Amino acid sequence: SVQQASKPKVAVSPLVLEDVEEPPLNLYKPKGPYTATILSVDRLVGPKAPGETCHIVIDHGGNVPYWEGQSYGVIPPGENPKKPGTPNNVRLYSIASTRYGDFFDGKTASLCVRRAVYYDPETGEEDPSKKGVCSNFLCDSKPGDKIQITGPSGKIMLLPEDDPNATHIMIATGTGVAPFRGYLRRMFMENVPTFKFGGLAWLFLGVANTDSLLYDDEFTKYLQEYPDNFRYDRALSREQKNQSGGKMYVQDKIEEYSDEVFKLLDNGAHIYFCGLKGMMPGIQDTLKRVAEQRGENWEEKLSQLKKNKQWHVEMT
Ligand code: FAD
Numbered sequence: 001s002v003q004q005a006s007k008p009k010v011a012v013s014p015l016v017l018e019d020v021e022e023p024p025l026n027l028y029k030p031k032g033p034y035t036a037t038i039l040s041v042d043r044l045v046g047p048k049a050p051g052e053t054c055h056i057v058i059d060h061g062g063n064v065p066y067w068e069g070q071s072y073g074v075i076p077p078g079e080n081p082k083k084p085g086t087p088n089n090v091r092l093y094s095i096a097s098t099r100y101g102d103f104f105d106g107k108t109a110s111l112c113v114r115r116a117v118y119y120d121p122e123t124g125e126e127d128p129s130k131k132g133v134c135s136n137f138l139c140d141s142k143p144g145d146k147i148q149i150t151g152p153s154g155k156i157m158l159l160p161e162d163d164p165n166a167t168h169i170m171i172a173t174g175t176g177v178a179p180f181r182g183y184l185r186r187m188f189m190e191n192v193p194t195f196k197f198g199g200l201a202w203l204f205l206g207v208a209n210t211d212s213l214l215y216d217d218e219f220t221k222y223l224q225e226y227p228d229n230f231r232y233d234r235a236l237s238r239e240q241k242n243q244s245g246g247k248m249y250v251q252d253k254i255e256e257y258s259d260e261v262f263k264l265l266d267n268g269a270h271i272y273f274c275g276l277k278g279m280m281p282g283i284q285d286t287l288k289r290v291a292e293q294r295g296e297n298w299e300e301k302l303s304q305l306k307k308n309k310q311w312h313v314e315m316t
Helices: 133-140 174-189 216-225 250-256 258-266 279-293 298-307
Strands: 034-043 053-059 071-075 091-094 108-114 146-153 167-173 200-207 230-236 270-275 311-315
Touching: 034 133, 053 133, 071 108, 071 133, 091 108, 091 133, 091 174, 108 133, 108 174, 167 174, 167 250, 167 258, 174 200, 174 216, 174 270, 200 250, 216 230, 230 250, 250 258, 250 279, 258 279, 270 279, 279 298, 279 311, 298 311
Parallel strands: 167 200, 167 270, 200 230, 270 311
Antiparallel strands: 034 053, 034 146, 053 108, 071 091, 071 146
């Protein structure tokens, strides 16, 4: 007989976070932000990753509740360079934890932040005077530092939970994986009495190379513990080649499994896209080509998916 993998789930609290019908929205606005505290900042990527991405845990003391898939705003310290005398503008970051946070107590939120750096297009040299204000502030912050947050915001990427046996196909590039980390912890790590996931979650993650993978240990563990409920496919653009010998992008992985993906969509699967705006045209082209090869009209299919609320996109 096959041994059932042991899958003890983590207790979460406070369970009142399940009781509200509607997600919390804009509890704190730019004119009256909440002052939270940085708990930890950890580099997520290996030495050979191009660029730096950090996992940042923020203590909000339970005062800025949110749901999986929402974002926080962060107001970096300092003056808005475009409007001297006024504070910096808010930057949005997708929350990478569940509503219970990484400590399962409802008091923290985690962000997955990529440092924005600037390379001079002429010389190819990094120009530190033009580096991103907020992402560098966050990645350079230290435990105990104060941080001004707003939100939570966003309803597009909330996890539909009416059917606990639904299929969720998640397509992420880079830090776009943040909301999906939250979904997957809720599905596979936490013991949430009112949400017992028994469906299929399928994550496609695109990054540059093995060292750039984000939360890979966590995802690999779900694969071992829930082989019937989780699939995980990685596209490493600088390490793998696609079928035509080019770089392996996330859409090439989707194409590899397009038969299954299209069947799942026909059966009502949700599909989510999160990451850089630049990734969307390539993905749409691939989906359109696949649909045409199957003798289907992509525009019609897409409008049907949108109408059925199966199509969820958040690009930055
Ligand atoms: P800014 O200071 O705003 O600069 C923007 C860019 O301009 C940078 O690349 C910078 O290098 C460049 N720049 C600066 N000065 C110059 C100059 N003089 N000339 C030319 N270029 C210049 N990001 C994440 O990392 N993780 C997330 O989970 C995430 N989620 C998001 C969710 C949503 C809904 C949205 C809208 C955005 C999200 N972002 C996320 C992006 C994030 O909001 C910021 O845009 C990003 O961190 C860059 O902000 P910054 O303050 O560091 O850069």
